[in-house]
Amino acid sequence: GDSVTQMEGPVTLSEEAFLTINCTYTATGYPSLFWYVQYPGEGLQLLLKATKADDKGSNKGFEATYRKETTSFHLEKGSVQVSDSAVYFCALRENSGYSTLTFGKGTMLLVSP
């Protein structure tokens, strides 16, 4: 079945540091890929997405590129802020069936001033 593997956290960074959170996936078809973010006490919010190979999703300074050859969708940001502290989830959705999402376990990011 489908699965998503994320690097374990917490990831602890100082403000303005470079961020990478690794994500790899296993899927039977050609899925769409997503990053969701969960701030403390809030629900999941879509951060960015990519629907086909070589697509780059971007939002709020975050980027991720759909790499079919390495089955990866790593999240990056050039300069993190304290307000980026949250849990980040990588997810996939097969482009057939009922559009259900398969999530990774999540990676907590802690950014200190």
Place this chain on the structure above:
Amino acid sequence: DTGVSQDPRHKITKRGQNVTFRCDPISEHNRLYWYRQTLGQGPEFLTYFQNEAQLEKSRLLSDRFSAERPKGSFSTLEIQRTEQGDSAMYLCASSPGGLMNTEAFFGQGTRLTVV
């Protein structure tokens, strides 16, 4: 419209009791999903509705769990004879029908604690 709404936000119950959660999706979203998230894990799919029809159920959804969406709008998730292992965050999401690449919007979840 303020997004997907879930009620209650928190529920503490004794083992063996029944509990029911409610989800109000974004209006005109005909797809509705329930997920469960345990501590340190990502959300796991439970069940999916298109309008009032329950079209898919995960093997995680034991026969103690039942979900309904009677008029194709709000949905309820009931857990009968709760067990400590049912303690989790229960998330609801909705999305518009039609195109496959539409975004799913999540509610803030209902946190269940079974004591």
